[in-house]
Amino acid sequence: MTLTPKTNPKPKVAVYKFSSCDGCQLSILNLEDELLDLASAVDIAYFLEATRTVKPGPYDVGIVEGSVTTPHEAERIKEVRAECKFLVSLGTCATAGGIQALRNFARADEYARAVYAHPEFLQYLETSTPISAHIPVDLEIWGCPVNKGTVVEVLAALLQNRRPNFPPSPVCLECKRRGVVCVVVALGIPCLGPAVHGGCGALCPANGRGCYGCFGPSSAGNFSALIASMMPHDRYPNETANLLRSFSSHAPAFRAAADAALKAASGREAK
Amino acid sequence: MTTTLINTSAHSAGYTDKLLLPHWAEIVKIIPEIEGVTTFQLKFTDPEVENRYRFEPGQFNMLYVPGYGEAAISMSSDLETANGLLVHTIRHIGNVTRGTSRLKVGDVVGIRGPFGTSWPLDAIEGLDVVIACGGIGLPPLRGAIYRIIRNRDKYGKVTLLYGARTPKDLIYPTEYETWQKAGIDMQVTVDRGDETWTGRVGVVPMWFYHFRVDPHKTAVLTCGPEIMMRFVIYEALARRIPSDHIYISLERNMKCGQGACGHCQQGPYFICKDGPVFPFSALENIFNVEEY
Amino acid sequence: MTDKSLTIGSTVALPKPELDLLMADLRKNGFQTVGPHLQDESIVYTKIDGLKDLPRGILSEQNPASYRMIQTGKDRYFDFIPGGQSWKQFLFPPRHTLFTAVKDGKWLLKENDEPTPRYALIGVRACELAAIHIQDRVFLREDFSDPIYRLRREGLFILAVNCLDPDATCFCVSMGTGPRLAAGFDLCVTELDEVFLVEVGSELGRSLLADRTYDLPSAFVQNTANQALERAAESMVRTMDTSDLPGLLTGQLEAERWTEVGKRCLSCANCTLVCPTCFCWDATDQVDILGKSTRRERVWDSCFNPHYSYVVGGNTRPNIRSRYRQWLTHKLGAWKGQFDVLGCVGCGRCITWCPAGIDLTEEVAAIRAEVKA
Numbered sequence: 041m042t043l044t045p046k047t048n049p050k051p052k053v054a055v056y057k058f059s060s061c062d063g064c065q066l067s068i069l070n071l072e073d074e075l076l077d078l079a080s081a082v083d084i085a086y087f088l089e090a091t092r093t094v095k096p097g098p099y100d101v102g103i104v105e106g107s108v109t110t111p112h113e114a115e116r117i118k119e120v121r122a123e124c125k126f127l128v129s130l131g132t133c134a135t136a137g138g139i140q141a142l143r144n145f146a147r148a149d150e151y152a153r154a155v156y157a158h159p160e161f162l163q164y165l166e167t168s169t170p171i172s173a174h175i176p177v178d179l180e181i182w183g184c185p186v187n188k189g190t191v192v193e194v195l196a197a198l199l200q201n202r203r204p205n206f207p208p209s210p211v212c213l214e215c216k217r218r219g220v221v222c223v224v225v226a227l228g229i230p231c232l233g234p235a236v237h238g239g240c241g242a243l244c245p246a247n248g249r250g251c252y253g254c255f256g257p258s259s260a261g262n263f264s265a266l267i268a269s270m271m272p273h274d275r276y277p278n279e280t281a282n283l284l285r286s287f288s289s290h291a292p293a294f295r296a297a298a299d300a301a302l303k304a305a306s307g308r309e310a311k
Numbered sequence: 312m313t314t315t316l317i318n319t320s321a322h323s324a325g326y327t328d329k330l331l332l333p334h335w336a337e338i339v340k341i342i343p344e345i346e347g348v349t350t351f352q353l354k355f356t357d358p359e360v361e362n363r364y365r366f367e368p369g370q371f372n373m374l375y376v377p378g379y380g381e382a383a384i385s386m387s388s389d390l391e392t393a394n395g396l397l398v399h400t401i402r403h404i405g406n407v408t409r410g411t412s413r414l415k416v417g418d419v420v421g422i423r424g425p426f427g428t429s430w431p432l433d434a435i436e437g438l439d440v441v442i443a444c445g446g447i448g449l450p451p452l453r454g455a456i457y458r459i460i461r462n463r464d465k466y467g468k469v470t471l472l473y474g475a476r477t478p479k480d481l482i483y484p485t486e487y488e489t490w491q492k493a494g495i496d497m498q499v500t501v502d503r504g505d506e507t508w509t510g511r512v513g514v515v516p517m518w519f520y521h522f523r524v525d526p527h528k529t530a531v532l533t534c535g536p537e538i539m540m541r542f543v544i545y546e547a548l549a550r551r552i553p554s555d556h557i558y559i560s561l562e563r564n565m566k567c568g569q570g571a572c573g574h575c576q577q578g579p580y581f582i583c584k585d586g587p588v589f590p591f592s593a594l595e596n597i598f599n600v601e602e603y
Numbered sequence: 604m605t606d607k608s609l610t611i612g613s614t615v616a617l618p619k620p621e622l623d624l625l626m627a628d629l630r631k632n633g634f635q636t637v638g639p640h641l642q643d644e645s646i647v648y649t650k651i652d653g654l655k656d657l658p659r660g661i662l663s664e665q666n667p668a669s670y671r672m673i674q675t676g677k678d679r680y681f682d683f684i685p686g687g688q689s690w691k692q693f694l695f696p697p698r699h700t701l702f703t704a705v706k707d708g709k710w711l712l713k714e715n716d717e718p719t720p721r722y723a724l725i726g727v728r729a730c731e732l733a734a735i736h737i738q739d740r741v742f743l744r745e746d747f748s749d750p751i752y753r754l755r756r757e758g759l760f761i762l763a764v765n766c767l768d769p770d771a772t773c774f775c776v777s778m779g780t781g782p783r784l785a786a787g788f789d790l791c792v793t794e795l796d797e798v799f800l801v802e803v804g805s806e807l808g809r810s811l812l813a814d815r816t817y818d819l820p821s822a823f824v825q826n827t828a829n830q831a832l833e834r835a836a837e838s839m840v841r842t843m844d845t846s847d848l849p850g851l852l853t854g855q856l857e858a859e860r861w862t863e864v865g866k867r868c869l870s871c872a873n874c875t876l877v878c879p880t881c882f883c884w885d886a887t888d889q890v891d892i893l894g895k896s897t898r899r900e901r902v903w904d905s906c907f908n909p910h911y912s913y914v915v916g917g918n919t920r921p922n923i924r925s926r927y928r929q930w931l932t933h934k935l936g937a938w939k940g941q942f943d944v945l946g947c948v949g950c951g952r953c954i955t956w957c958p959a960g961i962d963l964t965e966e967v968a969a970i971r972a973e974v975k976a
Binding site for chain 2 (some may be wrong): 709710712714741746747750751853857882883884887888894897899901904911912913914919920922924925929932937940941
């Protein structure tokens with residue numbers, strides 16, 4: 041991807057919202073120190089969370105927050121792809137379906153009946169799916185919410201035509217570089233950190249809780265070893281499986297690992 | 312293990328005592344070679360550094376592009392030919408080397424080096440020399456070729472066996488005639504010819520197989536894709552060329568160049584300081600261990 | 604008692620509160636006193652101001668993948684066995700800015716000119732001191748000397764502590780590094796219930812101690828300490844057969860066990876990061892959004908990191924099996940050839956802090972068994 045600065049001095053950036061809490065868009069707005077530099081480097085052409093002013097496409101970079109949960113969104117995402125040269129999915133809703141993908145393990149209509157007085161007016165899909173399930177995505181930024189530093193790094197890398205600097209190391213490396221005490225070993229708390237992509241700066245373990253994988257599965261994670269290591273620490277039934285089935289539940293590696301954990305647990309019960 | 316490694320004494324202080332602190336060098340000339348490969352001629356901005364800097368063919372520099380990081384890049388010339396400049400032929404394929412593709416004359420890059428061992432050009436004097444290389448494996452050997460040509464009478468028969476995928480992928484094609492005239496038997500081969508190609512077709516090890524060599528007085532220098540080197544070594548050993556007369560240049564992930572960061576550690580070696588050029592006798596126990 | 608009789612090698616009985624004053628003296632002399640502190644249900648090494656910050660009446664219980672604190676209520680400060688942190692974080696910082704490059708027309712380098720901290724390490728165990736000596740060989744070589752490490756190391760003050768209660772994951776006796784300290788410290792403490800027995804190891808240690816109030820140790824006190832030290836060595840249950848470890852491991856690169864341990868290993872890098880001798884690092888650029896300024900930083904890295912061995916075209920160690928094999932054959936094998944010492948001191952951190960509970964002593968035993976079979 042090249043944002044050729046000569047022909048287009050300020051690349052046009054669009055930020056879209058799909059099914060999400062807006063937290064990742066807020067992470068962009070929270071870039072207080074960098075926002076002025078960012079505005080001088082790119083033309084923020086479409087960002088309804090920030091401004092009602094909309095400049096027409098096509099856009100050089102599209103940033104999509106949220107997952108696809110309605111028939112309307114399934115159509116709209118195709119239009120988004122068509123008007124963006126380079127498409128980034130932002131945050132765990134966009135990269136793995138988000139917390140709302142819990143519906144994928146249940147029946148969406150039962151939820152709808154439980155929550156809404158008139159569910160017949162709702163139009164929704166049975167599943168919450170990541171953006172990449174619908175259209176080709178050029179880059180994924182994981183996190184619930186994303187680390188704002190990562191957003192800067194991705195935009196800077198696009199502007200400078202280089203590979204973003206976020207190595208695929210596990211959360212454990214960030215814990216140890218910070219001097220955080222391992223919650224698994226010292227506290228007996230299950231933690232997905234060993235198989236989760238770093239980038240959060242070990243936020244949860246630094247606050248005494250296990251990682252629930254909002255930055256998604258590490259490409260190099262050993263998931264069978266992970267569930268074998270963490271399940272003995274479960275403080276309530278299926279804690280490890282539930283961690284895997286939380287914010288990044290639709291990520292294929294987590295889905296398979298959660299299934300394996302539940303199977304192992306039921307096998308143990310049967311004995 | 313009691314294998315003798317190459318001892319390169321040319322480790323002159325182009326690098327500083329300050330950890331990973333590069334010296335700036337300005338790009339004075341950019342020569343496009345083939346698609347995706349460029350030669351940069353660089354000059355240190357600090358004359359004192361330039362005067363101090365010495366290297367041997369086969370050694371490498373850590374080249375720093377601000378914001379992108381560092382990459383280990385072999386010397387693509389020798390001290391005499393380069394005439395005070397640093398010459399690096401770079402394939403723009405990784406993050407850092409792609410960063411270099413947008414640099415212009417007058418831009419600066421950071422240089423730390425020279426690091427590692429060199430081609431053993433003194434030790435192989437008196438021998439026939441087969442230089443077997445492929446693709447981007449020729450630039451690290453060009454300095455050795457220059458050196459051999461300058462001291463041509465010190466070596467026996469010298470053959471350069473160079474292969475690339477297609478004729479368009481051959482690097483430094485304009486120099487082949489000069490080298491041939493200077494007494495190097497040029498054997499150039501491509502994996503796939505095109506309508507203009509009348510030369511050899513086939514991979515480097517295959518042509519090596521067809522050569523007559525005198526195993527008692529032949530040295531092999533090889534650099535290129537590891538799979539190619541594997542078969543070159545196989546052919547050379549099958550011809551009973553002793554393993555300490557086969558020299559190989561290895562590529563590994565490197566961050567420091569000084570055997571300190573750990574990345575290129577393999578078996579008993581740090582490839583960056585005990586290599587990159589090894590006599591194969593030093594690698595016999597580890598070279599064929601998968602993923603070691 | 605006067606200080607005239609105090610020489611290097613002398614041992615005195617120091618009332619415990621006197622250590623507070625000694626640490627204060629160190630700070631007056633420009634040292635930062637760093638030592639063990641109870642935090643997050645574990646022992647960490649951090650800035651301490653005196654005895655009040657030490658883990659008083661705390662014992663640890665370690666097992667593979669488990670570290671638990673036990674309160675004893677005793678008036679003792681060094682009963683615990685160290686946690687996941689090691690002193691390497693002070694000599695080889697996990698993050699260190701190397702330089703900043705700023706583009707102002709041309710690129711300009713700005714070196715990191717932060718002053719080097721001068722540390723006094725309080726409570727260094729024998730295995731930990733051995734680990735520092737191993738890292739000395741890695742970082743302070745004839746052909747390469749790491750300036751970040753060197754400056755910190757040169758200014759170091761070491762107050763060592765003899766280990767009296769080894770844990771279940773300790774095996775320093777097998778590695779010949781402990782539990783008793785021999786040399787290489789400024790002061791060495793053996794803690795008894797009532798008093799610290801302090802041995803002088805350097806001139807700086809002597810002069811600091813000379814300013815304190817102490818007694819000559821009674822024969823009874825010395826006897827008690829010696830017996831405790833002997834008991835400590837005898838009580839160590841874990842062992843590793845170190846006979847020709849380099850030959851064993853480098854000769855068994857295709858052992859079945861590598862495949863087996865590769866299935867259990869998380870490749871999470873914890874073993875390497877808690878290891879007091881592991882020294883791998885990476886250097887990365889942090890660039891501002893306009894590309895005008897970049898900060899180059901050295902950070903701890905690990906051979907278990909998936910991109911550690913990346914070269915164009917792929918990873919030379921794509922499988923966990925080969926990464927574990929790399930780590931163990933280096934630490935207990937190739938290390939010897941490179942640095943004339945094994946890379947393991949028997950502290951047991953990699954056993955305790957491996958979330959999967961992988962125990963290198965078991966892995967070595969299994970590989971040995973494979974050879975015999």
